[in-house]
Amino acid sequence: MVDMTTSQPARKGDTTLGHIAYVLKDNPVTMLAFAMLAFFLGCAVFGPALVPYDPLATNASRALEAPSWDHWFGTDNLGRDVFSRVIVATRLDLTISVAAVALSFVIGSVLGSIAGYWGGWIDAVLNRCLDTIMAFPLFVLAMGVVAALGNTVENIIYATAIINIPFYARLVRAEVNIRRNAGFAQAAKLAGNSDLRVLAVHIFPNALPPMMVQVSLNLGWAILNAAGLSFIGLGVRPPTPEWGIMVAEGANFIVSGEWWLAVFPGLWLMLAVFTFNLLGDGLRDIVDPRKRT
Amino acid sequence: MLSIKDLSVAFKTRKGEVNAVRGISLEVGKGETLGIVGESGSGKSVTSYALMRILDAGGDIRSGDVTYGGIDLRAASERDMRDIRGREISMIFQNPRAALNPIRRVGHQVEDVLIRHAQATRQDARAKAIAALEAVRINDAAARYEAYPFELSGGMCQRIVIAIALACKPQLLIADEPTTGLDITTQKAVMDLVGELAKERGMGMILITHDLGLASQYCDRIVVMKDGLIVEEGEPGTLFTAPQHAYTRKLVDATPRLGASIRNLLPPEVRSPEPEHRVHTRPLLEVRDLVKTYPGKAGPVQAVKGISFDIKAGQSLGLVGESGSGKSTTSEMVVRLQDPTSGAILFDGHDIASTPSARFMRHAVRRDIQMVFQDATDSLNPRGTAASAIAEPLARIDRMRGAKLSTRVSELADLVGLPQPLLSRFPHQLSGGQKARVGIARAIALEPKLLILDEPTAALDVSIQALVLNLLVDLRAQMGMSYLFVSHDLNVVRLLCDEVLVMKQGEIVDRGPTATVMDNPSHLYTRALIEAAPQPPEPVAA
Numbered sequence: 001m002v003d004m005t006t007s008q009p010a011r012k013g014d015t016t017l018g019h020i021a022y023v024l025k026d027n028p029v030t031m032l033a034f035a036m037l038a039f040f041l042g043c044a045v046f047g048p049a050l051v052p053y054d055p056l057a058t059n060a061s062r063a064l065e066a067p068s069w070d071h072w073f074g075t076d077n078l079g080r081d082v083f084s085r086v087i088v089a090t091r092l093d094l095t096i097s098v099a100a101v102a103l104s105f106v107i108g109s110v111l112g113s114i115a116g117y118w119g120g121w122i123d124a125v126l127n128r129c130l131d132t133i134m135a136f137p138l139f140v141l142a143m144g145v146v147a148a149l150g151n152t153v154e155n156i157i158y159a160t161a162i163i164n165i166p167f168y169a170r171l172v173r174a175e176v177n178i179r180r181n182a183g184f185a186q187a188a189k190l191a192g193n194s195d196l197r198v199l200a201v202h203i204f205p206n207a208l209p210p211m212m213v214q215v216s217l218n219l220g221w222a223i224l225n226a227a228g229l230s231f232i233g234l235g236v237r238p239p240t241p242e243w244g245i246m247v248a249e250g251a252n253f254i255v256s257g258e259w260w261l262a263v264f265p266g267l268w269l270m271l272a273v274f275t276f277n278l279l280g281d282g283l284r285d286i287v288d289p290r291k292r293t
Numbered sequence: 294m295l296s297i298k299d300l301s302v303a304f305k306t307r308k309g310e311v312n313a314v315r316g317i318s319l320e321v322g323k324g325e326t327l328g329i330v331g332e333s334g335s336g337k338s339v340t341s342y343a344l345m346r347i348l349d350a351g352g353d354i355r356s357g358d359v360t361y362g363g364i365d366l367r368a369a370s371e372r373d374m375r376d377i378r379g380r381e382i383s384m385i386f387q388n389p390r391a392a393l394n395p396i397r398r399v400g401h402q403v404e405d406v407l408i409r410h411a412q413a414t415r416q417d418a419r420a421k422a423i424a425a426l427e428a429v430r431i432n433d434a435a436a437r438y439e440a441y442p443f444e445l446s447g448g449m450c451q452r453i454v455i456a457i458a459l460a461c462k463p464q465l466l467i468a469d470e471p472t473t474g475l476d477i478t479t480q481k482a483v484m485d486l487v488g489e490l491a492k493e494r495g496m497g498m499i500l501i502t503h504d505l506g507l508a509s510q511y512c513d514r515i516v517v518m519k520d521g522l523i524v525e526e527g528e529p530g531t532l533f534t535a536p537q538h539a540y541t542r543k544l545v546d547a548t549p550r551l552g553a554s555i556r557n558l559l560p561p562e563v564r565s566p567e568p569e570h571r572v573h574t575r576p577l578l579e580v581r582d583l584v585k586t587y588p589g590k591a592g593p594v595q596a597v598k599g600i601s602f603d604i605k606a607g608q609s610l611g612l613v614g615e616s617g618s619g620k621s622t623t624s625e626m627v628v629r630l631q632d633p634t635s636g637a638i639l640f641d642g643h644d645i646a647s648t649p650s651a652r653f654m655r656h657a658v659r660r661d662i663q664m665v666f667q668d669a670t671d672s673l674n675p676r677g678t679a680a681s682a683i684a685e686p687l688a689r690i691d692r693m694r695g696a697k698l699s700t701r702v703s704e705l706a707d708l709v710g711l712p713q714p715l716l717s718r719f720p721h722q723l724s725g726g727q728k729a730r731v732g733i734a735r736a737i738a739l740e741p742k743l744l745i746l747d748e749p750t751a752a753l754d755v756s757i758q759a760l761v762l763n764l765l766v767d768l769r770a771q772m773g774m775s776y777l778f779v780s781h782d783l784n785v786v787r788l789l790c791d792e793v794l795v796m797k798q799g800e801i802v803d804r805g806p807t808a809t810v811m812d813n814p815s816h817l818y819t820r821a822l823i824e825a826a827p828q829p830p831e832p833v834a835a
Contacts, residue, residue, distance in 0.1 A: 182671055182672075183666040183667070183668055183671035183672030183673075184671065184672050184673055184674040184675075184677075184682075186630055186664075186666070186672070187664075187666060187672050187673075187682075187685075187732075187735065188674070188685065189630060189654060190628065190630070190659070190663055190664055190686070190736075191685040191686035191689050191690065191735070192654045192655075192659055192660075192686060192689035192690040193654060193685075193689055194654055195651060202674050202677075205676050206674070206675060206676060289675060289676050289719045289721070290675060290719070290721045
């Protein structure tokens with residue numbers, strides 16, 4: 001402690017990869033979450049090439065069959081393979097949620113940073129606008145946006161992004177606000193940085209660890225939201241495989257005993273949301289340099 | 294009353310196990326005040342947490358006995374410990390504001406502990422809480438009872454914390470750095486109060502501190518800790534005037550005191566002659582009628598009330614004052630992070646106050662006025678390495694890139710004595726002294742003419758402070774910089790500065806050459822400040 005000249009050689013774990021490995025090893029839950037994420041990403045990228053049946057191909061002779069070795073998740077009322085449809089749908093659902101979250105992350109960060117750093121009337125106006133968005137029941141707002149703009153995948157993404165912006169903006173605003181007069185921000189000004197650079201380069205990155213928790217939770221919500229919109233008929237249109245539509249279509253057959261139509265896409269939806277919710281803490285630890293000790 | 298035998302405490306961390314306390318034994322008698330002195334990481338706080346059984350997660354008592362009045366504290370159930378804490382053994386923590394619940398009235402917080410230990414009922418809790426507040430000499434206790442912590446000053450908050458600690462009349466008080474962060478006159482008031490109350494009640498006390506002067510003034514017996522071990526134990530008089538252990542001697546040497554030069558703070562074997570610095574007659578900085586007014590809820594608040602002073606080229610000026618004196622506001626205006634309400638700041642004869650601070654980064658003088666911040670941890674971006682912090686001003690203002698930049702960064706690291714391998718580390722991987730060196734390297738990177746030092750050693754251990762102060766003296770001689778040294782520690786200012794300004798409530802109340810002001814203080818306030826500073830005993834010449 002007293003001797004300041006002692007130096008230690010760089011240890012294993014100082015590199016980014018070593019750090020990620022440490023975070024994963026330290027917490028089995030994070031490990032599980034990352035393994036499940038890898039599985040879903042694998043499904044999204046390679047799924048359409050690997051599935052045993054064409055997800056759109058109908059086969060009237062084998063309609064409404066229970067799960068078997070031929071059809072793991074059974075078949076639907078048109079004889080389509082439920083397993084193939086569930087796997088192929090992963091790509092669409094993940095795309096919607098990732099795109100929506102990325103959009104709200106960027107817009108929310110910019111708005112929140114500005115409000116948190118400069119404060120004053122910009123902050124007041126922005127906060128009231130965000131309050132207005134949050135005053136709506138968010139799903140109803142998303143329904144309204146899709147209904148007004150039209151029933152396309154892009155519009156589902158926009159609607160999901162809009163309802164998530166306030167969460168990011170508020171989080172970033174609070175994180176930036178507590179750091180705007182921090183010593184390192186002032187030191188950056190003395191080093192010749194303009195306000196904008198101080199904000200973007202020095203203050204904003206410090207907001208990333210809590211943002212990562214928000215991102216992963218939001219990815220889960222965004223999937224649910226997209227599936228929800230499709231479920232009520234606003235969103236992806238049949239016959240495109242999508243978990244929400246499949247649950248909606250399958251719901252009609254539950255009464256008559258064909259449970260596999262709704263249960264398997266529902267299960268996949270649940271697992272995806274579960275994965276993203278578990279992912280949060282791990283992602284935060286990875287982007288936080290203070291965890292590297 | 295309290296006896297600790299062979300106590301060992303270990304913490305589990307990512308790098309394996311850390312032995313924070315490695316077999317220490319000590320005793321505190323009834324009515325005795327024991328000082329535990331040591332630098333950060335010596336295990337002095339961990340010892341007290343261990344005996345209160347409030348160690349952080351991962352901390353574990355490995356061996357040893359802790360007995361208090363016949364009770365084995367290690368074996369006691371958590372339920373018994375809850376009864377002991379507060380009623381038998383109380384603690385005062387370092388940061389009084391953090392120790393109080395910000396959203397509850399302080400009176401209620403005193404009541405909580407009374408009711409918890411059945412010292413009061415709902416009916417008479419209020420009266421007893423007010424009595425407890427009066428016991429710590431709080432004027433108008435009935436009105437203070439209603440206050441929230443944020444409405445009170447730091448010293449007042451610490452009194453409340455003491456009132457809570459003493460409310461149930463404990464037999465043993467553990468004070469963990471009770472006055473760190475308090476003004477020097479407040480420190481004296483708080484310590485005098487604790488000392489008196491302990492005497493009045495025959496209460497034992499453990500005073501944990503890094504300040505040798507404070508320990509020698511208030512303790513009956515002192516133990517010196519280093520790396521989890523007790524290296525020396527004795528009466529304050531003999532311990533500090535004739536230290537036996539090399540570490541105690543190093544600590545005593547490093548403590549700024551009357552009659553010691555700045556080189557005397559270093560261990561004898563590394564002392565070199567103190568370099569001379571030249572003071573020119575030409576003024577580098579002229580401050581004229583500087584005023585700063587903040588809009589407050591109850592009308593505008595004048596933080597700085599029209600002050601004027603000069604800093605000559607090569608001169609070191611000390612700016613002394615307690616919190617709220619306006620010294621930090623003044624230094625921020627001079628370094629152009631804040632705009633003055635009125636007044637002029639002339640640098641080399643040119644007015645620099647007319648350029649607003651928001652646009653000052655492009656001003657030609659930006660490179661000539663730099664600053665070392667008070668809190669080295671806070672002043673480094675947690676996401677940037679030491680090298681990136683030092684490189685920042687070079688890259689932004691000098692537009693330096695690539696190999697040239699990294700060469701210059703290593704040069705600067707050498708200049709401030711920062712080992713090269715540490716450059717790739719993040720701030721949290723550096724010690725306090727190392728972070729201070731990074732902050733200094735960044736500030737001198739552009740070879741400024743004026744360096745503002747805002748209590749650069751306030752958060753450092755004394756031995757590190759001695760190194761950093763000496764580094765500043767060397768750099769001053771080498772680079773011919775002028776210093777504006779802002780501090781509350783008169784002993785440090787005495788060592789470093791040619792002239793000194795004493796500020797109180799936004800005004801300069803005393804000024805002159807350091808020796809004159811310090812040895813024959815003309816102003817009442819200066820005298821009060823000097824008297825409040827605890828004076829460590831003079832060590833016997835090495």
